[in-house]
Amino acid sequence: MTIQDNFRPAPPAEISEPAEFAALRSRVRAMLAEHVTPERLNKFDEAEEYDVELFHEIAAAGLVKLDGELHGPGPGHQAQAVVLEELGAGPTSVGVSMVVQYMGVQLLHSYGNHQQQEEFLAPLHAGKAKMSFGLSEPDGGTDVARAMKTRAVRREDGSYSLSGQKKWIGGAMDADYLIILARTSETARSAIDGITMFLVPRSTPGIRTEVIDTVGIRGLAQCDVYLDDVRVPAANILGEIDKGFRQVLDTLNGERLNGAAVALGIARGAMETAIGWAREREAFGRPVGSFQGLQHSLVDASVKIESARLLLRQAAEASDSGPGTNETWSALAKLAASDAATTTTDVGMRVMAGWGFFRGLPMQRYFRDARLYTFAPLTDEMTRNYIGEKHLGLPRSF
Ligand SMILES: Cc1cc2nc3c(=O)[nH]c(=O)nc-3n(C[C@H](O)[C@H](O)[C@H](O)COP(=O)(O)OP(=O)(O)OC[C@H]3O[C@@H](n4cnc5c(N)ncnc54)[C@H](O)[C@@H]3O)c2cc1C
Structure with missing residues (x-):
């Protein structure tokens, strides 16, 4: 065998x-x-x-x-x-x-x-x-507030009518509830104001979902969500009217932390797979893990994994102890974990060479899945912008 x-x-x-x-x-x-x-x-x-x-x-x-x-x-x-x-x-x-x-x-x-x-x-x-969370739209993810075309119009009976399209919504076709962000005011003082969160049962008439064919995270459908005159009672407004996007920004800290945690897990899964392989697979009568080129690459990747874990722990601990500097720690952790995941999966593919490409073994899955957290929930570039401004005190770069 x-x-x-x-x-x-x-x-x-x-x-x-x-x-x-x-x-x-x-x-x-x-x-x-x-x-x-x-x-x-x-x-x-x-x-x-x-x-x-x-x-x-x-x-x-x-x-x-x-x-x-x-x-x-x-x-x-x-x-x-x-x-x-x-x-x-x-x-x-x-x-x-x-x-x-x-x-x-x-x-x-x-x-x-x-x-x-x-x-x-x-x-x-x-x-x-x-639950699924519907924020992104076809015309914008990073700058979604400015790009948002989904509208919620108040009707005479006080309920709202939602129309528009959401893009890349994880799990929407299987979800029981959606949180949908929609513009409720055209005259708000800035683009991030005038947006409201709605709690919407997915079975509400007027909602249609379509699965998008994606390269990674294939065990969770990413969906287009089409909203056509979806009636939502005012009782289903989550939080304050017109303040929904600001409220989401306040909880993004937790999502960054959680994205970092999954990315760290991907890096670790890829490392365990690569090590298992490097110990067993032989070339020139020796395990391939004995070749220094591969071994050093694995060591460098494991430094990234352990560094990401320490940052994540620091960030999560700071978040559990209340508001403060936790958001910059979360951004640092997210960046470190996404780097650990892309680096480790790349090294893992090298260690396994042809077998890395084999769909029957997990390395190719980690390699594909690792891409997600380079751009979600916030792209690495925007995360760098945030760290440059908030952690290093440099002028805002965008
Ligand atoms: C698998 C998957 C699952 C997802 N799940 C969800 C979900 O459940 N709910 C949801 O609402 N969304 C979801 N998304 C969407 C995701 O959040 C967006 O893809 C992400 O926010 C980036 O937006 P975009 O793809 O439109 O990229 P764009 O905003 O078009 O960005 C393109 C490029 O421009 C760069 N860029 C933009 N502005 C700047 C700037 N100021 N400075 C430097 N660089 C900049 C970006 O970093 C990026 O490299 C998901 C996406 C995928 C693929």
């Missing part, structure tokens, strides 16, 4: 962290070890299907709700980062769907009223409902 017939990645390394998070990590690892095999991961990626059973298993293990009480501030950032790193290293697409789920949960904790928390948040906590 050859190595590729029965290949298994190297086991994950022990991570030194506070007992509470070590226990949570062990729980997630045990759950994944019980339910997820390399064959299952490959099957859903190849079929371009969402592993909804796995989502239910994650929710049943209490990993959506974590330590968040229904009417409290929401789950801790450090806990979310642990769960998402582990998912990123294995079922990455489900990890990406959990980033969206946590975003919806956080927005409802921060801005939902009592009634909305009972109606929308409780089923999300319990894993009985899935």
Whole structure:
């Protein structure tokens, strides 16, 4: 039997962290070890299907709700980062769907009223409902506020009519609820004002979703969402009217952290795969991992992984202890993790050479999936702009 017939990645390394998070990590690892095999991961990626059973298993293990009480501030950032790193290293697409789920949960904790928390948040906590988040549009992701064409027009009975198109909306075709951002005022004092968040059950008449064919994260459908006179009651406005985009910007810190956590997981999964291969695959009578060129590249990638983890931990800890400098730490962590993911997957492809290209082994999946966090939820370029301005105190570059 050859190595590729029965290949298994190297086991994950022990991570030194506070007992509470070590226990949570062990729980997630045990759950994944019980339910997820390399064959299952490959099957859903190849079929371009969402592993909804796995989502239910994650929710049943209490990993959506974590330590968040229904009417409290929401789950801790450090806990979310642990769960998402582990998912990123294995079922990455489900990890990406959990980033969206946590975003919806956080927005409802921060801005939902009592009634909305009972109606929308409780089923999300319990894993009985899935959330998608509709911000990006065909004409703009980075500068979405200026590019936004989706409109919400107030009707005589006080309800709203939403029309427009959202682009790249992760999981929208399977979601139970959508958070849709739409322009509600044409005369706001700036482009980022005059936009409102709406909680919209996906079954509302006038919503149509179409799957977009993408190169990565193929286990989670990215969708076009078409809105044609979608009627939404005023009771489903999330947060303040005309302030929705500013509210989203306030929660983007958490999404950056969570994107960083999945990217770190991808980097780690790719590293474990590369090491497993480098130890077993032989050339010239020696394991390929004994060749210095490959070994040094793996070492350099692992420095990026460990640095990203330290930044992420610092950022998540700062976010859990309240507002302050946490947003610049989150931006630094996101950039470090996206770099760790692209570097490690590139090195991994070199280590595995032809077998890196083989669809039956996971390296090509990590290599494709790693691209996501170079531009989502915020592109690396915009993240650099932010760090230049807020961390280095340089003039705004755009
Ligand atoms: C798989 C996937 C899942 C996604 N999930 C969701 C989702 O669930 N919900 C959602 O709302 N969106 C989602 N998105 C959209 C994602 O957030 C956007 O792709 C992202 O914000 C970038 O926008 P864009 O692709 O339109 O790039 P553009 O905004 O067109 O940017 C193009 C390039 O210009 C650069 N650029 C722009 N402005 C500047 C500047 N001032 N300085 C320097 N460089 C600049 C960018 O960095 C980038 O390199 C998803 C996308 C994908 C592919």
